[in-house]
Amino acid sequence: MSTSDIIKKTEDLIDALRATCGNNGLSGDGNEYKIVVQMFLYKFLNDKFGYELKHIQNEEYRSRFNEAAHWESAYTAMTDEEREDVWDYLPADTPKLKPEHLIANLYNRMNEGDFSSVFDNTMVSLGQLNADKFSVKTSGKSSVALLESLTNYVTDPDKRDDFARALINNLTTFNFEDIFHQKYDFFSTVFEYLVSDYNKDSGKYGEYFTPHAVATIMARLLVSPDETIHSAATCDPTAGTGTLVMALAHQIGEANCSIFTQDQSQKSTTMLRLNLILNNLVSSLPNVIQGDSLIDWGHERKDGTFDKMFDYVVSNPPFKEDFSQTVTNAAFKNTDRFFAGIPNVPKGDKQKMEIYLVFIQHILYILKDTGKAAVVVPTGFLTASAKIPLAIRKKLVDKGWLRGVVSMPSNIFANTGTNVSVVFIDKGKKDDKVILIDASKLGTTEKVDKNQRTVLSTADEDKIVNTFRNMEDVDDFSKVVSLDEIKEKKYSFSAGQYFDIKIDYVDITEEEFNRRMTEYKSTLAKQFEESHKLEEEIMKQLASLKFNEDVKGE
Template sequence: MSIQEYLDKMKEMIDELKAMSTALGLGNTGDEYKIIGELFTYKFLNDKLLYDFENREDKDEDFDEFVEFAGIYTAKMKKEHLIDNLFQKQNEDDFHKIFDNAFEEVNELNKDIYNIETASGKKKPLFEKLSVYIRDEGKEVELAKRAINILAKYKFNNIYDGGFDYFSTVFEYLIKDYNKDSGKYAEYFTPLFAGNIMADILYNDTPVSNVSVYDPAAGSGTLILALANKIGTDKCTIYSQDISQKSTQFLRINLILNKLVHSLPNVIEGNTLTKPEHKDGDELKKFDFIVSNPPFKMDFSNMIENLKANKYNRFFAGLPNIPKKDKNGMAVYETFLQHIIASLSKKGKASVVVPTGFASASSGIPKKIKKKLIDENMLRGIIHMPSNIFATTGTSVSILFIDKTKTDDRVMLMDASNLGTKVKLDDGQRTILSDDERTKIVTFFKEGKVEAEFSAIVSNNEIKESGYSIQAGQYVELKEEELDFDINERLSELSLALKQQIEQSKDLNKKLLDILGV
């Protein structure tokens, strides 16, 4: 079976799990994503274990020995936990308890690897009992039986060398129905192609080892996963924090899928602004690479007093005033952006999604942030993206690039807003970039190419003189329109037409005078 066929089968299994959830009255509930996510993850770990056992070096090693000495990339399970063995027990009394016990025992066997931490220090296991999601006790057994029949139906033992592009496609399909509320408070999912553009520009392909990658508003991890796979998952360690329980659960699955379980201890569920968890002593931890698509606007008025203490010297540009009315319109991205700048190492680089209005802002916090980036020669460039790139927000977005290793004063300003093709998707209209368009964006940015109405290279001084505007439209050259006619010939035609109009006017005047008897 080809990779594409396996991919289609995996999507088919996800669809069956969602249909099962709906049939049991769990569709569109807060628990549905947990059930689907946990069952999918259990299936992945089960089949990955069987794949690793089948391909073990020592063929004389039995299953129990193999599991005991397996590395962190292989889940520890006993034979009774395997899906095929659970399938054989589905007709036993209280089968749901057998399934629940399997989840709990697998949690215990893998707690040092798969547990993640909240800001309060609580450890959250990978799996919950399936039965906790059922309010109707009579349906507990039905859920367990339906679930095990779906999981046992599919075999994915030979897909585990598919790589990031493969599993990112699976992951996007897995969560597509559960990220529709993400635009207001947090981005649970950023389009993969946007993550790839950011990663391709941010990392210049110079071999590195043991570098740190951070996202303070990680969502489901698209951006950090794209960058980590660009750098090499064995050459970097991921750090993340996100206030959302849902997105942190998805991020954990994403890391497991993509061979980054060594970074799971660095995944924190909590409020980055009020209580950043990644620190070196009493100072913020500094990172080599930061990528982020933070929420743009939200009501964080209840955090302002806490943030005014500025414990970690993050908010050099200040904090917004609390409006009397529309508190949901507070620009929280400005606060995240200052946190990101403060979290960069001396040679750190960052790529951050911001509202395009940030580029032209002529006052307030945005201008102060741009002033620091320009005056300290940290701004590498900005790309204005097409509208509706992200399904969850209609706001025009740009991608900001910060580089503390810059040695010249050149800044790339790119207007890619006219690229892309608009398509109709389930969640509304979306703009999709072709492969050629994505390649053009990356190539022009990295090579400093200039094109009329698309890109410009400007100096720090030019930006200062313009009041720190980094709106590409102010700097890119306009295309000269090519005339499809001979200018001298056209002037002759216009001159002749004018003479004819003058003669006609004279005749008309003479007739009017004759009528009036003048």
């Protein structure tokens, strides 16, 4: 089966799971995403387990699984001791499944009474068996289980058995085994399709879906292809579903970095965990924290400090959101971290609080002295004269940390009309050169539901990346400037303010010159004539006006 066929079947699986939810009154329900994501994950883990059994580093076991008509039957026929021995041979990121956890087992039991209980108990049991490997933590140190009961989301108890049967039937149409070696290149496409319907609620914290093209550009500009990196600590303090940090890990090399994330959205953290599992980054799951990054930062040293910890940081923080409770929390106070200050909470609409300015300061605080970062900001930040954005830009320039800025096309995010730019930071930068790119004219427009979205092609991505890496001046697209030039422009990061103003001169004959001048004079004469007529008419109208004595003032 080709990759395109598997992508199509995977998308069909996702659609079928959504349809099953819809048929049971759960379409658009707040729990629909849990059901779809969990069943997708259960399918993946089941097929992953079978794939690893067929490639196990034990010739006897490998033969038994590959020679059997169905590996599930061979595995079920083993003794408990043999199965535990098999587990010892499996890679560290492989889930453990008992025979009762297999999709095949649930399929064979679908005609049993109270099947919904069998189904739910299987999910919970499988999650508990793998809790040490696949759980994530909240900032309060509680564990969030891998799998949970699902049929209770159907309000009518009489429909729960059929709901569970329908979910299992959805999982039996194909197998993931042929694409496990592809990891990111395959699953980034599938993952975007999976989460697309669950990231439309314009503005909920941590739930914007960063377009794959933007994530790829950020990763490619942070890590050049000729770099050799080992043991890099990468972080996203506003991780969402993990698109940015996943692209960065892929650019560095999944085996060469550890991922640390935090996000206060339960939905986003659920999907982030799935993203890590799909891409063989199970070892980073203990570093996934669900909680408020600003008051309950979950990544710190043994002595409780957390400044200057990360080699790379990527972030698409919430731009405007109500964080009034956060900034009034006693744990939030840290003048070293928030050097530029805290934006005011708007009296009329707390949702307009410019919280991204606080996240930028947090990112600078946790970035190592040699670290690099890429942060998505509203384009207005590049020139804003208000105290806090100006103070942040001044620090980036005065410290020599600013590497470059890329202003993206409008509507690059389908669910927000805010124009965005990406600020690139390099604390270890040795030169005073900065590249400013205006990519606003790139891309093509497509309709996504009722919204217009700009899509960047591979050629567009390459143009941005190559121009940035080569530090090239390109007319009306990019400008390389010095830090002193930025200071002279009042710390503006807008590329357009640095472009050269050019006047195009066209050679014409004397005859052509005279013809054009005659046309200009003729046009002006007509306009002057019309103007005089209008003046005369106005004066006549004014002359006709008379005082009305019948109207008395109060």
